[in-house]
Amino acid sequence: MFMSLRNVIRNINRYRVARISDRNFLLIASIIVGVAMGFVAVLLKKTVHAVQHFLGGFFQDNSWQYLFYLLPLIGILLTVFYVQKIRKGKIGSGISNIIQSVSKRHGNVSPDNMYTHMVGSAITVGFGGSVGLEAPIVTTGSAVGSNIARIFLLSHKERVVLLACGAAAGIAAVFNTPVAGVLFAMEVLIAEFSIPTFIPILIASASGAVVSRLMYDEHLFYLLTKDWRIDAIPFYLLLGGLCGLLSVYFMRMYFWSEKKFAAVKNVLPKAIIGGLMLGLLIFCFPVLYGEGYSTIAALFQNNSHKLLNNTFYAEWVSNPYVFLLIIIGIIFFKVIASSLTLHAGGNGGVFAPTLFTGAVTGFGFAYFFNATGWKELLTVNFVAAGMAGILSGVVHAPLTAIFLIAEVTGGYTLFVPLMIVSAVSYFISRAFEPYSIYTEKLAQKGFKIDDRELVLLNNIKPESIIDRKYIALKFDDPFRKLSNAFLITDQTVFPVLNEEQKLTALVYIDDVKSVLLREDLFDKTSVADVSVKPQYSISAKDDIQKIMRLFDISGLWHIPVINADGAFIGFADKRILLGLLRETLNTHHLSEQL
Known part of the structure; x- marks a missing residue:
């Protein structure tokens, strides 16, 4: 088959x-x-x-x-x-x-x-x-x-x-x-x-x-709104700032949790500890169970009682400020619940948690101003804007956030509020966390996606810049041998090796030009007389970033490469590196090859 x-x-x-x-x-x-x-x-x-x-x-x-x-x-x-x-x-x-x-x-x-x-x-x-x-x-x-x-x-x-x-x-x-x-x-x-x-x-x-x-003709959310008010713009700006700060909290809690769970090497205790902690959070706040899309849908229908469903304290919540404290608890503990799920051994993503956190944040923000009487805000508009704000701040993708919320809710009339909240959240989040929740993991490994030169360098394999074609010399060789080698090769630096093929010295052509013009000195001068000890060398296992930094520090065009046994294997050639970098730059754009 x-x-x-x-x-x-x-x-x-x-x-x-x-x-x-x-x-x-x-x-x-x-x-x-x-x-x-x-x-x-x-x-x-x-x-x-x-x-x-x-x-x-x-x-x-x-x-x-x-x-x-x-x-x-x-x-x-x-x-x-x-x-x-x-x-x-x-x-x-x-x-x-x-x-x-x-x-x-x-x-x-x-x-x-x-x-x-x-x-x-x-x-x-x-x-x-x-x-x-x-x-x-x-x-x-x-x-x-x-x-x-x-x-x-x-x-x-x-x-x-x-x-x-x-x-x-x-x-x-x-x-x-x-x-x-x-x-x-x-x-x-x-x-x-x-x-x-x-x-x-x-x-x-x-x-x-x-x-x-x-x-599967099922719409996730239905946004019941017709327009937004121009006098609400300052409040959308405030919501954007709040979403930006919460996005920073989301990412830092996520990576802090990841670090703590990574310290537990045995997967079974890790899963049990994380699962029990998650169960305790869901006992306190049942809305943390699952993706949370049903809760978001309820908030769009102005059904805030969904946040208290199946709680043991629902009948005690009558004061709006107590309800506001519960909302704040849901926002903060949703981030923890998502982190526990993933780092304890579960599989999933942060898209849904960001949307849930954003929806509850937008609802709580509008609820606060409505409850205090400071300003009458249309709650469903702020629910949608909060979703865009947290998603933009955590993923660092404001355009995706704007259009996702507009499409998924049908709230195309809210484009301006979505743009305001997403943009403000993105800039605040970026100020504290330069990488998104996805690229931060790469940055921790040394792969900085926003550094264009570094990204291009990482596309080049270190072994590809090693010139292994060289003529080697010995300490006791006469200068004439160096002169003859110079005539048949374009090398500008020659390695001086011992019997074990280990590098002991280097001869730079620039340093011996005066001797090259005096043939009468060819047999009176040895390689040992004109050689110098190498100041820099590279391990065969060094990464391309270290090699590039060493080229910049030393000002050299050729740096010796040594293998694990200490034997000389060739020269890292800066000309080859620059050529590959130029070639990578020319081919990096997808559009140029399609």
Whole structure:
């Protein structure tokens, strides 16, 4: 069967190469990726809802109610079992690694990612983990696009574009937001806007949204508003500032939690501790259970009592200021609940938690001013604006945030408030946290995505700049041997090696020009007389950034490279490095190759 499938693919590739240009086939492939991701997104959503519906049946009887708070723990344990026992600890790349893959312009994503994150997130979210499905669907879509490009023998540039197509189609299909899907792919993943890349991504996103709409015609939210008031602009500015600060809290709590859980090496205690803590938070604030989209929908319907559903203290909350304190608690503990879910071993993403946190923040902000009588604000408008604000601040993608909320709520009349809140939140968040929640992980590893020169350097392999063609000398060689070598090579620096091929000295041509003009000194002078000890050297394991810094510090064009045994293997050549850097710069833009 596999042989016949391989033959079919081979025949398709032969026909494609002969009859269809790569540019036209890229458009066809983008449709394939978009349709595939539409099906995948619907399958994932229906699977999660089926799990939630099945589990919900057990809690209709009050005798089972206490187990409700243990469901997230069970989900985390099942996810850990799947990852550790079935996947042998290999779950595949997350969005951060996909961004790195795109930045390096190879676009390789393991085929395993086409299903591993779907299974893990379905278990985690289905059992009430306080995360979302969006990041897993982006990872799945990226893997689908990357591997379809690999199957059809497309270039690395086209593979990157199809990877972005898969991610865009995934977002479009999950939220039914084709424009936001395109913007997410271009703003977060490839960080490049050009027509040759825009068109395939647009086609894939539209295809995914259409398939999802045909198979799953359910709108997430309905925004009941007709307009916004001009006198509310100062309050949208204030909300933007609040969202920016909360975005900083969100990211710092996320990474603090990650660091603490990373210190626990045994996965089982980690899952149990995190799951129990999560269950305790859900006991105190039941709205933290699951993605939280039903709570957001309730807030859009002005049903604030949803925030108190199933709480043991609902009947005691009559004072509006006490209710406001509960809202603040929900905002702060939602971030902790999401961090616990992910770092204890669950699988999911931060998209849904940011939207939930933003919605409750916007609601609480409007509720405060309405309750105090300082200003009458239209609550649903601030719920939508808060969602955009937190998403913009955490992901550092204001355009994606604006259009996602406008599309998912149908609130196109709120474009200006969404723009204000998203922009202010983004700038405040960026001032405290220069990297997004995705790129911060890369920055911690030394891969700074916003440093263009560094990104280009990281595309160059250190071994590619080593010149291994050299003529070596010995200490006791006469100068004549150096002179003869100079005539047959363009070397400007010669290594002086001992019997073990270890570097003992260097001879620079610039230092011996006076001797080269005196042939009568050729046999009276030895290499030892004109050699100097090397001041700088590079290990064969050094990264390209260190090598570049050493070139800048030393001012040299050739630096000796030493292997692990201390033997000389060649020179790191700055001319080769600059040539590769120029070539990388010319080919880095996707549009130039499509």
